[in-house]
Amino acid sequence: MPAARRVSDYRIEPFDLRLFAAVLELGTITAAAEAMSLSLAAASARLKALETLVGTRLLERSKTGALPTAAGRALARHAQRVLVELESLHVEMASFAGGLRGTVRVLCNTAALSEALPPRLGRFLAAHPDIDIELQEASSAAVLDALRRGVADLGIAADHVDPSGLDARPWLADQLVALMPARHGDQPVAAVRYVELLEQPFVGLPRDSGLSRFLLQQASRAGRVPQHRVRVGNFDAMVPIVAAGVGVAVMPLSAARRRQDASVRIVPLADAWARRRLLVCTGAMGEEMPAVRLLRDALMEMRELSEGDADGLGARKPAS
Incomplete structure (x- = not known):
């Protein structure tokens, strides 16, 4: 029986969350790769690595596009919230870094x-x-x-x-x-x-x-x-x-x-x-x-x- 994974094992890159969100928004890995300025091969590799990291398939791939699995839909909900919080963090920290706010x-x-x-x-x-x-x-x-x-x-x-x-x-x-x-x-x-x-x-x-x-x-x-x-x-x-x-x-x-x-x-x-x-x-x-x-x-x-x-x-x- 495999050992339970720790929270620290899930080192998900924000860039990969953005790529995954782009696939769901645009419907294909090709379109998402273009939007993220990646080659198709690089985008596919990053998505495969993301699935390996979380331990389950996130996308059902076909010739017509890619659809989220049940796990993919769950990740999408969390990804949206995380990306919004990260954007808010970047905006606030930028204002502090510029000496603008307190x-x-x-x-x-x-x-x-x-x-x-x-x-x-x-x-x-x-x-x-x-x-x-x-x-x-x-x-x-x-x-x-x-x-x-x-x-x-x-x-x-x-x-x-x-x-x-x-x-x-x-x-x-x-x-x-x-x-x-x-x-x-x-x-x-x-x-x-x-x-x-x-x-x-x-x-x-x-x-x-x-x-x-x-x-x-x-x-x-x-x-x-x-x-x-x-x-x-x-x-x-x-x-x-x-x-x-x-x-x-x-x-x-x-x-x-x-x-x-x-x-x-x-x-x-x-x-x-x-x-x-x-x-x-x-x-x-x-x-x-x-x-x-x-x-x-x-x-x-x-x-x-x-x-x-x-x-x-x-x-x-x-x-x-």
Whole structure:
């Protein structure tokens, strides 16, 4: 019984895949050979070698042309996908080789992704058309872990996590507040502790969002689990549900202010962990990439919204 072949045994040349695809497209080996600038003998030899390599016949040859066998049709499906990916690879690598492009892998927490980052990224990308961004949300702890493992180039995390070993630069203020329904006769509340909110049902983000994980961690420290009536995809969707009296929500102050109207009120969280600062972090690998340094420096320059957002809450009275 012959030994099973290993994946490494199949050293198929991309040129032979193109030749095989040309035979199927044009119908004859002669036409495919001409299209690939080969002699008929050379094309036939390469196709024979390909069949020997995969261990089965790929073409049924006749005087009128060549048709794929069942194995040939299977190879054709894979060949098309491989050739498309190779073409994409060549195009992208050519742009890098010419010094034209760079891709920055960015991970950030919920507050940054939903509020602070998009307008600043828009300005950066418009100013740097040759730099692309791969953006993904994660908890602050996961952001820093990804940077340390080299699977992210730049991260934005809250300062409640330890950024040791990374270049971490204070960026924007990020205060978490409670969004509550505004009822007639409610008295203004200076602040509320998160554990007090746990007495009420919640309107929250998906359970795998960075903010949801962080709030669950804070509740667990008090021996509690938040009761969620509903989870929605973004802060905009929270507001009408909170306004209807279904429950309370926790979100960044900037998000609450932009969505506040007479139907809801903003109440600061009294917990120390609710007043924090976002950090722009890079790892050793990111420091070596010009595109990463450009993005980091641009974000540090775009801090005009940073100081007033959290510090001005006390000057605003909750809507009644």
